[in-house]
Amino acid sequence: MELSSLGTIADVRAALRNGAGAVDVCAEFLDRIAARDGAIRAFTHLAADRALERAAALDGRGPDAPALPLLGVPVAIKDNICTRGLPTTASSRILAGYVPPYDATVIERLTAAGAVVIGKTNCDEFAMGSTTEHSVRGPSRNPWNPACVPGGSSGGSAAAVAARLAPAALGSDTGGSIRQPAAFCGIVGMKPTYGRVSRYGLLAFASSLDQIGPFGLTVADAAALLQAIAGPDPRDATSAGAAVPAFEEAAAEPARNPTIGVPWSILENGVDAGVGAVFTAAVETLRGLGATIVDVPLPHAEYAVPTYYIVAPAEASSNLARYDGVRYAYRAPLDERDATLDRMYDRTRRHGFGDEVKRRIMLGTYALSAGYYDAYYLKAQQVRTLIRDDYDAAFRRVDAVAMPTTPTTAFRIGERSDDPLQLYMGDVFTAGANLTGLPAISLPCGRDGAGLPVGLQLIGPAFGEETLIRVGAAYEEQAPWWREAPPAAGARGPE
Amino acid sequence: MQGLALVDYDNLCPRNRSELEAEIRTSALLDSLARASQAAFPGLRHRAAGPVGRTSATIWRVSDTLTRADVDRIARLAHLELTEAEAEQFTRQLGDILAYFDRLNRIDTTGVAATTHPVTSAPVMRDDEPRPSMRPDDTFANAPDRGAERLFRVPKVIG
Numbered sequence: 001m002e003l004s005s006l007g008t009i010a011d012v013r014a015a016l017r018n019g020a021g022a023v024d025v026c027a028e029f030l031d032r033i034a035a036r037d038g039a040i041r042a043f044t045h046l047a048a049d050r051a052l053e054r055a056a057a058l059d060g061r062g063p064d065a066p067a068l069p070l071l072g073v074p075v076a077i078k079d080n081i082c083t084r085g086l087p088t089t090a091s092s093r094i095l096a097g098y099v100p101p102y103d104a105t106v107i108e109r110l111t112a113a114g115a116v117v118i119g120k121t122n123c124d125e126f127a128m129g130s131t132t133e134h135s136v137r138g139p140s141r142n143p144w145n146p147a148c149v150p151g152g153s154s155g156g157s158a159a160a161v162a163a164r165l166a167p168a169a170l171g172s173d174t175g176g177s178i179r180q181p182a183a184f185c186g187i188v189g190m191k192p193t194y195g196r197v198s199r200y201g202l203l204a205f206a207s208s209l210d211q212i213g214p215f216g217l218t219v220a221d222a223a224a225l226l227q228a229i230a231g232p233d234p235r236d237a238t239s240a241g242a243a244v245p246a247f248e249e250a251a252a253e254p255a256r257n258p259t260i261g262v263p264w265s266i267l268e269n270g271v272d273a274g275v276g277a278v279f280t281a282a283v284e285t286l287r288g289l290g291a292t293i294v295d296v297p298l299p300h301a302e303y304a305v306p307t308y309y310i311v312a313p314a315e316a317s318s319n320l321a322r323y324d325g326v327r328y329a330y331r332a333p334l335d336e337r338d339a340t341l342d343r344m345y346d347r348t349r350r351h352g353f354g355d356e357v358k359r360r361i362m363l364g365t366y367a368l369s370a371g372y373y374d375a376y377y378l379k380a381q382q383v384r385t386l387i388r389d390d391y392d393a394a395f396r397r398v399d400a401v402a403m404p405t406t407p408t409t410a411f412r413i414g415e416r417s418d419d420p421l422q423l424y425m426g427d428v429f430t431a432g433a434n435l436t437g438l439p440a441i442s443l444p445c446g447r448d449g450a451g452l453p454v455g456l457q458l459i460g461p462a463f464g465e466e467t468l469i470r471v472g473a474a475y476e477e478q479a480p481w482w483r484e485a486p487p488a489a490g491a492r493g494p495e
Numbered sequence: 496m497q498g499l500a501l502v503d504y505d506n507l508c509p510r511n512r513s514e515l516e517a518e519i520r521t522s523a524l525l526d527s528l529a530r531a532s533q534a535a536f537p538g539l540r541h542r543a544a545g546p547v548g549r550t551s552a553t554i555w556r557v558s559d560t561l562t563r564a565d566v567d568r569i570a571r572l573a574h575l576e577l578t579e580a581e582a583e584q585f586t587r588q589l590g591d592i593l594a595y596f597d598r599l600n601r602i603d604t605t606g607v608a609a610t611t612h613p614v615t616s617a618p619v620m621r622d623d624e625p626r627p628s629m630r631p632d633d634t635f636a637n638a639p640d641r642g643a644e645r646l647f648r649v650p651k652v653i654g
Contacts, residue, residue: 101633194613208612237619238612306596317573324574326647331639339650346576358575362566362585363592365573379599381609386602388610421592437613462614 003028007485009167009221012073022055022072026116029074032490033119033165040488041140042150042160044079045087046119054116068114069248070228075110076160076169079120080127081212082201083107086117089329090203091135092125094352098329104201105236106170106212106229113228118166121156125354126320127177127205129153130426131416134356139413142184143488144452148410151181154215158185161215164489168225169215174205175308176405176430178213179442183405183455186444186481188222188472189215193463194437195240197226198233206315207238209308209434217482219443219472220251226465242463250466254474258467260286260458261296261398270428272408274448279404282445282456282475286402289474296394296401300386301432307387308431309424310367310380316357317364323352359420388436395461400471403429405442405455433459441468444481453481561590 003024006012012025030048037043051074058072077083080090082100084107089095107117124134132140132155140155142148143163150159154171158181161169171178173191182189190213197212204210214225227247233239262283267276287293325331325348332347353361367376394401406426416423433440438459445456456475460468476482566586570577577585635641642648 098637101629101636234621238614240614300602303599303602306599309592310596310599321574325639326649328637329639334650341650341652342574343576344650345574349574350576350578353575355581358577358581359585359588361573361575362569362589365569366561366565366589366593369569369572376596378609379604381611382604382607383599383602384610385607386604388613420588421595424592435610435613 007164007167008217009070009073009224010218012167013071016072022058022116023052025072026051026055026074026118029118029166036163036488036490037160037165039141039146040143040159040163040165041138042121042156042163042165043076043119044089044091044122044135044137044156047083047086047117048119050086051116051118058114058116069224070110071114073115073168074118074166075115075225076119076121076157076166077107077117078123078127078154078157078169078171080123080172080203080205081106081170082203083117083120086120088120088203089136090126091123091132091137092323092353092357093136094323094330094348095203095328096136096330100201102201104212105198105233107201109229109231110170110225115168115228121154121160121169123156123171123177124153125357126203126316127153127172127174127210128316128356128360130176130180130423131413132156133413133417134354136354141413141488142410142452143486144186145410145450146488147412148452149184149413151184151406151410153177153181154189155181155184157215158182158187158189161185161217162187162486162489164485167217168221170212170225170229171215172202172205172210172212173430173434174209174211175312175427175434178215179405179430179433179440179455179457180426182215182442183444183453183457184410186447186453186484186486187215187217188219188441188443188476188482189213190222190226190441190465190468191433191439192226192230192465193240193439194434195238196242196244196439196463196465197229198231198236198239200233200235200239204319206312207319208315209312211434218251219441219469219476220248222441223247223251223469240463245466247465247469250469251473253470254477255291255399255467255470256474257290257292258286258399258471258474259292259294259397260471261294261394261401263298263301263401263403264295266298266301267403270407270425271404272448274450275404275406275408275454278446278448278454279456282479283402285445285479286471286475289478291471294398296398298387298390298394298401298432300383300390302428303383304387304431304435305424305428307380307383307435308427309363310376311384311435313360313364314367314377314380315364317361317368320353320357320361324348325352356420384435387432391432391436391438391459391461399460399467400464401459403457403459405429405457409448409450409452409454429457438462439465439468441465441472443472443475445475445479446481561586561593
């Protein structure tokens with residue numbers, strides 16, 4: 001295999017089997033980044049020298065060294081996941097120059113599996129947003145159309161994989177931040193069950209919703225990455241003790257006759273015609289594979305957005321209180337004569353945080369403030385219970401629930417930046433999985449009239465990632481949309 | 496319109512109670528609030544101005560929209576200095592967002608338990624054994640002002 005045609009983790013493995021070194025693979029992807037990331041802007045920090053050193057060390061292992069599942073696989077890391085010795089800024093000014101003294105658990109695990117961290121990727125500031133426009137580094141571009149957003153908040157990671165600048169990447173998903181950019185960029189992205197993957201070393205946004213997860217071109221690649229990072233961690237008390245299934249093997253055993261629920265009633269309004277048509281065709285593809293399709297009511301699903309935008313900002317307002325100009329990175333300059341502690345806090349946060357982060361801190365502070373707690377926060381937590389009850393009822397009848405990942409395809413940069421509420425509405429199909437803690441995957445399932453990718457979302461029961469992987473693999477086998485590379489991946493012929 | 500926010504006084508934490516009491520003591524809306532709530536709910540006791548004793552009470556707050564004063568108050572609570580333009584913009588945007596949240600009031604949640612966390616697990620315990628923690632040099636490495644020593648230096652706190 002020519003290195004220039006490397007795409008998937010499977011390709012990297014094949015290249016290494018056929019004599020290429022991890023250094024060759026790493027250099028190939030670094031060359032692509034150097035040549036093409038200027039137009040995509042997926043990366044905020046490259047770890048080129050370190051990655052090549054690491055790859056050389058992997059190549060230098062003796063013949064008796066143990067087999068590593070991700071040997072020599074370059075992985076791009078969202079910039080809100082701590083990497084020891086590499087800047088980690090969450091695309092925020094307030095963390096400009098922050099270099100963590102420790103690795104997140106997922107980084108330790110990827111490293112132990114043989115992966116090579118090649119760089120950090122752009123995101124919306126503190127993962128708050130769905131476009132990457134709320135990044136102090138400016139927006140990343142959608143590889144299918146550079147005038148469009150790649151989605152977010154993990155937009156850099158999704159764009160990097162879609163543009164074949166990295167075979168795999170990690171993101172984080174609090175309300176859709178892995179699945180939505182995966183959908184917009186035409187790749188696979190998965191939010192595991194809450195607790196499946198340790199959050200240790202993930203800069204906290206909303207601690208009851210955050211979860212780290214994989215991006216890949218294929219379901220099998222996402223499964224391989226999940227395999228490496230999943231499992232309990234003593235450093236995250238919310239990580240689950242549940243046994244970790246053989247996800248990669250599940251990807252090799254596509255589901256044959258699953259029962260899939262579709263909440264048709266919530267798709268009647270607010271879904272773009274192009275997305276609706278592609279989704280309906282994807283459901284027919286699933287039916288053609290032997291799936292039984294049933295209608296499932298999710299009567300409270302339409303309340304996912306208001307519920308989410310109370311719970312998440314409330315948690316964020318507390319989590320982001322730590323950025324006070326004392327311990328990490330940025331402090332606003334103050335005139336010595338009127339420097340007080342309070343003024344230092346207030347001014348550091350004024351200059352350190354961007355608009356969207358401020359908006360959410362304000363919203364969360366309001367929802368938790370005296371006199372409003374019950375009306376907003378408690379109410380939202382109660383509705384959260386009802387949303388979960390809907391899914392519990394559905395999973396008594398079906399193996400997975402299918403819906404579009406997003407109501408629209410990627411939109412143009414700047415088009416929605418003045419209308420936060422409209423952006424929030426775009427999370428209507430993704431936020432539910434975070435509120436309920438359920439696992440969900442987004443797969444490419446076609447393109448709309450403008451040629452932009454559409455995502456098929458599958459939501460599973462708690463700790464049911466294996467089912468999502470098997471159903472996803474079945475769909476992908478029949479409809480391998482991932483083989484179509486976007487223009488920004490370069491004219492390299494068919495994969 | 497935020498609608499009416501029902502405050503269950505007895506379920507407020509002490510800090511929120513004292514804030515609420517302070518707010519009610521100074522609220523210009525108090526008299527009309529009291530009249531409106533008593534007219535609507537004749538059995539309702541409400542808090543009055545002046546020192547608040549330990550009685551059970553239910554309080555209705557009425558507010559037309561999110562006001563600039565609300566935004567200034569929240570910004571102070573959140574330790575955010577806002578520019579004039581930001582304060583104006585947030586008053587409008589947050590007002591729109593809060594109005595959108597009103598749709599949650601269509602749902603009857605009487606008796607529904609609150610979900611605070613997607614998984615309910617037993618407390619995670621570990622043995623209390625000494626173990627190495629982060630090295631001091633690492634701890635202070637990212638401090639914006641660590642002086643000449645290993646410390647976090649901040650502006651003067653007490654006059």
